Amino acid sequence: MIRMVNIDSELTDEPVFDQARAEKAIRELLLAVGEDPDREGLQDTPARVARAYQEMFAGLYTKPDTVLDRTFDESHEEMVLVTDIPLYSTCEHHLVPFHGVAHVGYIPNAEGKVTGLSKLARLVDLYAKRPQVQERLTSQVADALDRKLKPRGVIVVIEAEHLCMSMRGIRKAGARTMTSAVRGLLKSSSTSRAEALELIKGRR
Numbered sequence: 700m701i702r703m704v705n706i707d708s709e710l711t712d713e714p715v716f717d718q719a720r721a722e723k724a725i726r727e728l729l730l731a732v733g734e735d736p737d738r739e740g741l742q743d744t745p746a747r748v749a750r751a752y753q754e755m756f757a758g759l760y761t762k763p764d765t766v767l768d769r770t771f772d773e774s775h776e777e778m779v780l781v782t783d784i785p786l787y788s789t790c791e792h793h794l795v796p797f798h799g800v801a802h803v804g805y806i807p808n809a810e811g812k813v814t815g816l817s818k819l820a821r822l823v824d825l826y827a828k829r830p831q832v833q834e835r836l837t838s839q840v841a842d843a844l845d846r847k848l849k850p851r852g853v854i855v856v857i858e859a860e861h862l863c864m865s866m867r868g869i870r871k872a873g874a875r876t877m878t879s880a881v882r883g884l885l886k887s888s889s890t891s892r893a894e895a896l897e898l899i900k901g902r903r
């Protein structure tokens with residue numbers, strides 16, 4: 700069993716990844732759907748799928764705030780916006796992927812406290828690698844930035860396609876879900892928010 704420390708205050712129990720248990724569950728699932736887990740092509744599948752889930756849920760075992768531990772002062776008080784961050788997550792209702800892009804921006808505080816651009820993408824990645832719903836993913840990214848950088852404003856916009864709506868169920872391939880979370884000035888000032896949304900809309 701791989702034991703990893705969870706440090707996320709939002710999670711009450713300390714999550715651990717139990718490879719043997721996951722393998723057993725996948726084998727059981729194959730039996731439940733009428734497959735033969737012992738046939739040649741499926742022999743290694745439970746172990747493989749278990750490892751894949753460990754990777755897809757890696758964000759359960761990492762403390763989000765550590766991602767933003769390294770900040771620096773750049774005396775930049777205008778908006779910093781990274782758009783089109785590729786996003787792969789797992790819908791917690793059906794355990795199938797939803798994927799798309801995230802746009803993450805913030806207005807640094809008066810001290811001009813900024814973080815490395817890659818850290819915004821790391822934050823998206825971390826929260827995406829959990830069983831999720833898009834709304835929660837969006838606000839978790841916004842709240843983590845708000846908490847750590849204490850910026851004047853934060854905006855997170857996510858556009859995603861949910862495979863649970865494309866490959867099964869209602870089967871509306873191509874339908875995109877948009878969610879946003881705004882904090883601080885980007886919530887209270889419609890001008891600042893409009894400027895951010897304009898940048899997001901007018902990209903490329």
Ligand SMILES: Nc1nc2c(ncn2[C@@H]2O[C@H](COP(=O)(O)OP(=O)(O)OP(=O)(O)O)[C@@H](O)[C@H]2O)c(=O)[nH]1
Nearest residue numbers: 790791792793831832833834861863864867868869
């Ligand atoms: N709000 C929200 N809903 C989601 C998300 N991902 C999946 N869902 C929805 O979760 C709902 C679960 O509905 P249920 O009626 O319990 O499950 P279901 O019978 O499989 O639903 P269908 O997908 O309509 O076939 C569905 O409407 C999904 O579209 C998400 O990120 N946010």
Ligand SMILES: [Zn+2]
Nearest residue numbers: 790792793863
């Ligand atoms: Zn779903």
